Amino acid sequence: MLTLLLATAVSLAGPPADAVPSPPTSAEVLEAASASDWHPVPAADLLILDVDGKRVTIELAPAFAPLAAANVRSLVAERYFDGLGIIRSQDNYVVQWADPQEGSPEARSLGSAAKKVPGEYTRPRAGLAFAPLASTDAYAPQVGFVDGFAVGSDGERAWLTHCYGAVGVARDVASDSGNGSSLYVVIGHAPRHLDANITVLGRVIEGMEVLSVIRRGSGAMGFFAEGEAPIPIRSARLASELPEAERPTWMRLRTDTPTFEALVRSKRERHETWFAHPVGAIGLCNVPLPRRQVAPASD
Amino acid sequence: MLTLLLATAVSLAGPPADAVPSPPTSAEVLEAASASDWHPVPAADLLILDVDGKRVTIELAPAFAPLAAANVRSLVAERYFDGLGIIRSQDNYVVQWADPQEGSPEARSLGSAAKKVPGEYTRPRAGLAFAPLASTDAYAPQVGFVDGFAVGSDGERAWLTHCYGAVGVARDVASDSGNGSSLYVVIGHAPRHLDANITVLGRVIEGMEVLSVIRRGSGAMGFFAEGEAPIPIRSARLASELPEAERPTWMRLRTDTPTFEALVRSKRERHETWFAHPVGAIGLCNVPLPRRQVAPASD
Numbered sequence: 141m142l143t144l145l146l147a148t149a150v151s152l153a154g155p156p157a158d159a160v161p162s163p164p165t166s167a168e169v170l171e172a173a174s175a176s177d178w179h180p181v182p183a184a185d186l187l188i189l190d191v192d193g194k195r196v197t198i199e200l201a202p203a204f205a206p207l208a209a210a211n212v213r214s215l216v217a218e219r220y221f222d223g224l225g226i227i228r229s230q231d232n233y234v235v236q237w238a239d240p241q242e243g244s245p246e247a248r249s250l251g252s253a254a255k256k257v258p259g260e261y262t263r264p265r266a267g268l269a270f271a272p273l274a275s276t277d278a279y280a281p282q283v284g285f286v287d288g289f290a291v292g293s294d295g296e297r298a299w300l301t302h303c304y305g306a307v308g309v310a311r312d313v314a315s316d317s318g319n320g321s322s323l324y325v326v327i328g329h330a331p332r333h334l335d336a337n338i339t340v341l342g343r344v345i346e347g348m349e350v351l352s353v354i355r356r357g358s359g360a361m362g363f364f365a366e367g368e369a370p371i372p373i374r375s376a377r378l379a380s381e382l383p384e385a386e387r388p389t390w391m392r393l394r395t396d397t398p399t400f401e402a403l404v405r406s407k408r409e410r411h412e413t414w415f416a417h418p419v420g421a422i423g424l425c426n427v428p429l430p431r432r433q434v435a436p437a438s439d
Numbered sequence: 440m441l442t443l444l445l446a447t448a449v450s451l452a453g454p455p456a457d458a459v460p461s462p463p464t465s466a467e468v469l470e471a472a473s474a475s476d477w478h479p480v481p482a483a484d485l486l487i488l489d490v491d492g493k494r495v496t497i498e499l500a501p502a503f504a505p506l507a508a509a510n511v512r513s514l515v516a517e518r519y520f521d522g523l524g525i526i527r528s529q530d531n532y533v534v535q536w537a538d539p540q541e542g543s544p545e546a547r548s549l550g551s552a553a554k555k556v557p558g559e560y561t562r563p564r565a566g567l568a569f570a571p572l573a574s575t576d577a578y579a580p581q582v583g584f585v586d587g588f589a590v591g592s593d594g595e596r597a598w599l600t601h602c603y604g605a606v607g608v609a610r611d612v613a614s615d616s617g618n619g620s621s622l623y624v625v626i627g628h629a630p631r632h633l634d635a636n637i638t639v640l641g642r643v644i645e646g647m648e649v650l651s652v653i654r655r656g657s658g659a660m661g662f663f664a665e666g667e668a669p670i671p672i673r674s675a676r677l678a679s680e681l682p683e684a685e686r687p688t689w690m691r692l693r694t695d696t697p698t699f700e701a702l703v704r705s706k707r708e709r710h711e712t713w714f715a716h717p718v719g720a721i722g723l724c725n726v727p728l729p730r731r732q733v734a735p736a737s738d
Contacts (some may be wrong), residue, residue, distance in 0.1 A: 231648040241653040276575040278722035304628045329603045349530040349655040419632045423577035
């Protein structure tokens with residue numbers, strides 16, 4: 141038997157006589173969610189990687205990085221990523237894939253994709269359904285959510301944040317030096333100092349545990365050294381490219397609803413018996429942003 | 440060649456004519472640190488694990504968890520951990536070791552160690568050399584550093600925070616149900632809602648990359664399911680138990696010095712050419728807390 145669980149929610153024999161009803165737990169909130177609380181992710185925004193035989197799914201965020209998302213779609217169409225590899229794994233930071241020959245005559249062709257894509261570090265906040273999170277944040281004057289993504293804002297501009305699982309466009313010094321052929325994924329504590337300094341184009345919604353356990357590279361900044369083989373990316377496909385029968389359907393929990401507010405509340409105020417005090421606070425990158433895969437309708 | 444590096448610091452040909460001198464980088468700050476900026480870690484606070492042949496070193500923080508640290512030292516002396524295993528690996532959360540037989544007649548004996556240890560969730564701030572960090576924090580009214588650890592405080596009380604690498608005492612509901620026989624290590628974005636809700640007794644200062652890549656458990660909360668073998672902990676020793684010739688010596692960068700202030704500044708204001716804007720902010724768990732191993736003096 142294993143009783144020394146961490147953060148277990150334990151149901152005791154019933155509330156004390158003077159108890160007020162506890163607000164619902166996260167699980168209860170999600171169970172009570174209605175169909176309209178969920179929003180389908182467009183198939184063209186689902187990037188499905190085969191990483192050494194395991195599936196990793198990225199949800200692109202074209203509202204924040206339209207040019208980078210479009211270029212990545214072109215690279216996928218060119219099959220640029222098929223056979224590429226993860227060449228960097230830096231503890232508490234990122235994994236990254238790239239063509240190790242990039243810049244040399246042996247480099248893969250980008251085909252019809254652009255070699256230079258202007259940086260999309262921030263965008264106007266106007267036009268976004270920004271749902272604020274009541275929280276203090278070390279890095280951004282305001283934080284909240286847009287279409288299921290964690291966002292920072294100064295009121296005028298908005299940007300995707302580097303929470304766990306964020307996917308960004310590696311670049312050199314020039315702001316247009318990233319084109320999406322090399323992407324990185326945050327696998328540790330959010331490196332929020334990168335926010336608004338680089339293009340974030342989406343986040344991993346399936347298979348983080350495939351990326352996060354990749355052995356760390358022994359070279360500088362976690363790059364694999366001589367003799368450390370890259371982790372192969374066997375293929376990269378958009379869901380929209382797949383035959384309908386094989387196409388996964390993903391839903392994201394809307395972040396502009398009372399259901400989402402209740403979910404945040406359940407994580408902000410911890411009423412499970414385990415908690416010695418109910419916390420009363422939540423950080424941006426600690427808010428769950430649920431996604432779920434649904435079986436295709438059989439009709 | 441690989442030019443698409445992320446967050447590379449690139450030296451260009453020289454500053455523009457109107458440039459003011461940039462403050463030193465983190466590397467420059469550490470290079471310029473004097474002997475008095477470093478403080479030795481007591482050998483009795485260094486817990487050295489052999490995890491499947493790889494070394495993991497934990498620095499205990501008896502100033503915050505004297506009872507738990509003492510009980511862990513007793514368990515080490517009893518060789519309780521030798522042959523135990525890591526039985527949980529939950530993505531973006533924790534790895535945890537424990538006796539899977541705990542609570543059953545087949546459970547390992549704790550020997551002379553206590554079965555119940557009062558929780559040490561917070562302690563009085565009085566008596567601590569608290570070096571505040573100028574930062575807003577979602578979880579604590581004040582944040583800062585004590586003896587090289589990241590700390591939260593409300594002015595009266597202080598507590599170790601659940602930054603990456605924090606080591607805590609797994610417990611059940613009762614506050615004295617954790618005794619240090621099962622410990623967890625944070626391997627993802629800081630679960631700060633656990634702060635002041637459980638005893639934190641130290642942090643990993645070497646070998647995080649051993650723990651963070653352990654394959655995730657497929658059971659609930661990342662526990663290994665049937666057929667998923669635990670990762671063996673072959674031995675656990677205090678440095679103070681080892682023969683002097685084998686005893687590692689570790690130094691921690693003091694956090695109450697101008698050198699540390701300069702280190703924080705170098706991470707708060709990013710003057711490297713790569714950064715499109717210099718950030719101007721830093722979160723508690725993004726502050727580096729350097730440790731270094733030194734060769735024993737040959738005399």
